[in-house]
Amino acid sequence: MLDYKKFKIKINALTPIHIGNGDVYSQLDYVFDKTNKKVFVIDFNRIIANSSPSAINDLTSEIKKNFGNNRWRGDVAEFFRRYKLDWEDFVIKEIPCENVGNNEIHQFVNSTGRCYIPGSSIKGAIRTALIYNLLSKESISKNIQEIIHDDRIKAKYASDSFSKEVFGNNPYYDVLRTLIFSDSSFGNIDDILVKETVLLNLSKTKQKRFIPLFLEIIKSNICYEQTLKLDSQLYKIPILKFNKEISKIDNIIGYSNNFSRSLINKESEEIKSYEILHKSYTKLLNNLRNLNENECIIRIGKGGGFFSKTFSSLLEADKLLKIRKRFNIFSEIICNKHNSKIMRNHYCPDCRRKLKNNKDNDEYHYEYDEVFFPRTRLVTFDNGKPSEPLGWVKLTFEENA
Numbered sequence: 015m016l017d018y019k020k021f022k023i024k025i026n027a028l029t030p031i032h033i034g035n036g037d038v039y040s041q042l043d044y045v046f047d048k049t050n051k052k053v054f055v056i057d058f059n060r061i062i063a064n065s066s067p068s069a070i071n072d073l074t075s076e077i078k079k080n081f082g083n084n085r086w087r088g089d090v091a092e093f094f095r096r097y098k099l100d101w102e103d104f105v106i107k108e109i110p111c112e113n114v115g116n117n118e119i120h121q122f123v124n125s126t127g128r129c130y131i132p133g134s135s136i137k138g139a140i141r142t143a144l145i146y147n148l149l150s151k152e153s154i155s156k157n158i159q160e161i162i163h164d165d166r167i168k169a170k171y172a173s174d175s176f177s178k179e180v181f182g183n184n185p186y187y188d189v190l191r192t193l194i195f196s197d198s199s200f201g202n203i204d205d206i207l208v209k210e211t212v213l214l215n216l217s218k219t220k221q222k223r224f225i226p227l228f229l230e231i232i233k234s235n236i237c238y239e240q241t242l243k244l245d246s247q248l249y250k251i252p253i254l255k256f257n258k259e260i261s262k263i264d265n266i267i268g269y270s271n272n273f274s275r276s277l278i279n280k281e282s283e284e285i286k287s288y289e290i291l292h293k294s295y296t297k298l299l300n301n302l303r304n305l306n307e308n309e310c311i312i313r314i315g316k317g318g319g320f321f322s323k324t325f326s327s328l329l330e331a332d333k334l335l336k337i338r339k340r341f342n343i344f345s346e347i348i349c350n351k352h353n354s355k356i357m358r359n360h361y362c363p364d365c366r367r368k369l370k371n372n373k374d375n376d377e378y379h380y381e382y383d384e385v386f387f388p389r390t391r392l393v394t395f396d397n398g399k400p401s402e403p404l405g406w407v408k409l410t411f412e413e414n415a
């Protein structure tokens with residue numbers, strides 16, 4: 015007999031969310047209407063299918079001519095007009111957008127054009143929160159020793175040993191199998207915006223230029239629904255680590271809020287000099303304080319960066335630094351002669367050559383910024399200013415009768 019506890023989960027976007035599907039709209043996949051502030055996504059393949067062979071030839075050579083550095087030079091709408099192609103007949107959807115320049119747009123995960131929040135996104139966030147709460151100090155130290163001293167461990171897998179400590183080696187006996195999240199309901203077409211985001215650099219040297227990244231996002235204050243089934247048979251299996259802890263939804267809620275509180279506090283401190291962005295964090299902290307018993311806040315999708323995707327936030331600064339040094343991650347490479355930052359491939363523009371990597375290396379060294387790590391944060395950008403972090407959602411659990 016199946017024995018499930020079922021919950022309805024309301025997902026409320028507290029800040030804009032982006033969960034990418036890995037695809038982009040290239041500059042030829044849309045026309046931006048500046049006056050009406052809209053992006054019209056067009057079906058370029060259908061345009062091609064409706065053109066004569068000679069027109070396609072001209073078209074492809076002109077496309078080649080217009081692309082430089084993976085960027086389209088010129089006006090796409092004008093280009094279609096010149097070829098008497100009525101792009102308006104090939105519009106798939108229109109998305110509100112303040113500004114997109116001439117940039118690629120990263121797509122939100124969707125099924126035949128309708129956006130949704132994958133269950134795996136929610137589960138992944140909860141998984142990280144569980145590790146943050148359940149991993150003991152002793153096992154953290156033990157794991158760090160192993161990672162630092164075992165040359166065979168690759169950076170990509172470094173965090174695996176932490177998760178194995180909580181969830182075990184055997185996926186069959188992974189306690190997370192007891193949590194079954196559905197994908198969310200489909201959103202409405204007008205939940206989505208094309209939004210400018212920037213990678214904020216928090217290192218000590220002042221940022222000269224913000225590099226924009228354009229994303230399809232779900233606006234804040236939009237609500238989605240999904241279901242969670244807790245498999246109450248499975249979590250009775252004693253071999254599952256932490257089965258008792260995870261069998262209670264109250265614990266999952268508590269663990270999630272613990273983890274989010276530490277993240278939000280930490281990030282809020284780091285971005286203090288950006289006034290508007292800092293206000294969004296203050297709002298998030300207020301949200302955390304005013305939650306009901308059946309509510310938690312987590313972060314999903316793009317924008318969380320290293321700290322919420324892995325769980326290095328549970329490491330003390332000195333231990334984290336050891337791990338960074340072990341893998342040379344998030345470091346700067348400095349030319350010894352010029353004391354200047356050089357490229358990842360060890361090319362020094364001042365020496366005009368690649369610096370040598372020999373045993374007793376005296377040509378370059380690594381430096382680790384210890385104040386803000388990692389140094390970059392992806393945030394939305396409004397009126398020339400960083401304004402909101404991405405991905406924070408409130409989950410409300412309602413037990414079904």
Ligand SMILES: [Zn+2]
Nearest residue numbers: 349352362365
């Ligand atoms: Zn040099």
